Amino acid sequence: MAKNTLKKIQSFLSLRKPSNQDDEKFISGIDSPYQAAKLRSASKNKSVDSFHSPVSFSWTAFWKSFIYENLPPVIFSPLAAIFLEGSLARAWHVSQNRQLIAVSTKHHSLSTIRNNWLIIYPASWLMNIGLFLALFSDKNIIQNIDPFHMILAYLLLFFRRLIIATKYGYFRPEDLERLCLPAPDWDDNKTVRRLIAQGWMRPWEFPGLIEDELTIAMDENDICLQGIPIEPDKKTRDILIKESNSELFPSSTSSTKENELPSGFILYNIINSVYRLPALKYMQQLTYVCMLLLPAAAFLSKYFYGMDLFGITPQEKIISVATLFGFFNGFQLMMFGMVCAADYERRYASSKKLGELVSYPGLKLSSIFKSFYQDKKGDKVFIDLQKRVNVFAWMNMRNVLRSFGETYYLRIQGYTSILIFYSLLCVGILNLIVWTGMKHHISTVYVIATVIVAVSVICLFAISKAIQLQSLSAKHRDFIRNELFIIEEEIWELKQAGKGEERINDLLSAKALLQQVDESINYKELIYKPTTIFGYAANNGVMGSVLGLVLTGVLFAIQGFVSVGIVYDSMGWFIP
Numbered sequence: 001m002a003k004n005t006l007k008k009i010q011s012f013l014s015l016r017k018p019s020n021q022d023d024e025k026f027i028s029g030i031d032s033p034y035q036a037a038k039l040r041s042a043s044k045n046k047s048v049d050s051f052h053s054p055v056s057f058s059w060t061a062f063w064k065s066f067i068y069e070n071l072p073p074v075i076f077s078p079l080a081a082i083f084l085e086g087s088l089a090r091a092w093h094v095s096q097n098r099q100l101i102a103v104s105t106k107h108h109s110l111s112t113i114r115n116n117w118l119i120i121y122p123a124s125w126l127m128n129i130g131l132f133l134a135l136f137s138d139k140n141i142i143q144n145i146d147p148f149h150m151i152l153a154y155l156l157l158f159f160r161r162l163i164i165a166t167k168y169g170y171f172r173p174e175d176l177e178r179l180c181l182p183a184p185d186w187d188d189n190k191t192v193r194r195l196i197a198q199g200w201m202r203p204w205e206f207p208g209l210i211e212d213e214l215t216i217a218m219d220e221n222d223i224c225l226q227g228i229p230i231e232p233d234k235k236t237r238d239i240l241i242k243e244s245n246s247e248l249f250p251s252s253t254s255s256t257k258e259n260e261l262p263s264g265f266i267l268y269n270i271i272n273s274v275y276r277l278p279a280l281k282y283m284q285q286l287t288y289v290c291m292l293l294l295p296a297a298a299f300l301s302k303y304f305y306g307m308d309l310f311g312i313t314p315q316e317k318i319i320s321v322a323t324l325f326g327f328f329n330g331f332q333l334m335m336f337g338m339v340c341a342a343d344y345e346r347r348y349a350s351s352k353k354l355g356e357l358v359s360y361p362g363l364k365l366s367s368i369f370k371s372f373y374q375d376k377k378g379d380k381v382f383i384d385l386q387k388r389v390n391v392f393a394w395m396n397m398r399n400v401l402r403s404f405g406e407t408y409y410l411r412i413q414g415y416t417s418i419l420i421f422y423s424l425l426c427v428g429i430l431n432l433i434v435w436t437g438m439k440h441h442i443s444t445v446y447v448i449a450t451v452i453v454a455v456s457v458i459c460l461f462a463i464s465k466a467i468q469l470q471s472l473s474a475k476h477r478d479f480i481r482n483e484l485f486i487i488e489e490e491i492w493e494l495k496q497a498g499k500g501e502e503r504i505n506d507l508l509s510a511k512a513l514l515q516q517v518d519e520s521i522n523y524k525e526l527i528y529k530p531t532t533i534f535g536y537a538a539n540n541g542v543m544g545s546v547l548g549l550v551l552t553g554v555l556f557a558i559q560g561f562v563s564v565g566i567v568y569d570s571m572g573w574f575i576p
Helices: 020-028 059-070 076-085 088-097 110-136 147-169 173-178 188-193 196-200 209-220 234-240 263-275 283-304 314-357 388-403 406-436 442-497 501-528 540-564
Strands: none
Touching: 059 076, 059 147, 076 088, 110 147, 110 314, 147 314, 147 406, 147 442, 188 196, 196 314, 196 406, 209 263, 209 388, 209 406, 263 314, 263 388, 283 314, 283 442, 314 388, 314 406, 314 442, 388 501, 406 442, 406 540, 442 501, 442 540
16 A cells, blocks of 8 residues: 555644644653653643643623624624724724624635625625514504514524524634734634534535644643554554554654554544545535425415515515525524534544444454555454553543534534524414414414424434434443453453463553543543533433423414414414
8 A cells, every 4th residue: 555645734723733843842752651641741841821721611702792793794793893892903803804894805805705795794784674674663564574474584593693602602712812813813714614514514625624623632631642652453553554644643653662553643544534524415405405494484375375475565575585584594503403413423423433443353444544445355453452551542532532623512512502492482482472362474383383393303313413422432431341341350360370470460450541441431421521412411311301392382382273263364364
């Protein structure tokens, strides 16, 4: 096999920028693997502040973004930036970088500026005007329009803005500061790289994104994986040494001996094998279907009952067009649900491969290296956890993998909860309409039913993937405990035979470390930082609760239809 060309990275980190030279300088100065697991203290020449710390949610950033997103652009949101940022210069750069009033070609491309002024800004103002007219116009002027359509359309936009505010809440302090600085400290590329549905879903289009996130994950765990060796069998090592395809995570470093590989090299290629492929094959098609469902439910039902699709008066036409924009915008909200499911799926696949690595006969090389796709030998890489060096490396790899892309991961969990809340809110609106006898058109019921079904199905799909990911921790813990059981038996048999003193010491050493691994997985992944939905660890109970709430609410609304005796006239309007 020919050696692959090393992949050149393009880092956009504002703290520790990864480089092979810096890593090698650090690795050459460490005496043992444990020092590589104490990155900050072992890097005596670097300030502690130059390393990335675990991300935390900023309520200040959230509320700022919430205000910016919900105020109309061009006028009101830039004025809010002047007030909130404290200086005209910072307000200007924030307005440009957040596209509150995109005019500077230094911050954006001409196409971005054009799209904002031709589509985004007019649509935003139209939605606000439409909502105002729907709520405060004379009822005689908008008698052919159901205001609930406009309210539901605006809620789709509102929850999308809530998701955006959550995104900025999980931004790192250094990125929030860069948003207030002139280009090129921040630009379109950096914005897109941090978008869940674009940069994170298509990392192959953004050189260095995976390497940057892996570097951050190592910093968060105070680990340099390239300084922690792992020991496969000699045949596998000789094969893999030729597979270096990243300048940051090569197959050999100054820390590795003749029979070893850097654990960072293994983990990088596991992650890359999953994240280089499109997630959820039919995700884009499904989001397009969802995009058409809402306007179809609203306008087809109006057409069936012989109503003017866009009303008669100018006010009705404005509201109808605004509603249409809002319903089409709703596909983005549903797309976030699909993206959540896709991210859980990729994390599951990565963690599963890491588990297969230590489960005999091991992980297929063809599943992580492109060059093995046509290989018929069935070569696999197996890491024996009866060797202490492998236990130490595997657990550190696991810790880093759990933190990989953590800013995106935390956002994903937040988005899932927001979507569930939106679905429950729609159930509440349906019950409000039914039980209070509020004036409405039958098309509103169809729209709400469509939203509840579409969003709930997507949410439950995402939750199922989250449960799948979370359950993997328990499976891996079970595997570790079984390894401990087997090691204990082997130690006893060796002692009974009165031989293998060196082997016994090796096993005792591996056993002691595996016990710590077991405790760490139990605490860290099952208690302290599990995958959560609504703040609760993802499990079948959470899914049952969500499904139960939705179904109970829907059945309660159906009971209301029957009990109240709701009927509609020939035009589809509710008869009090």
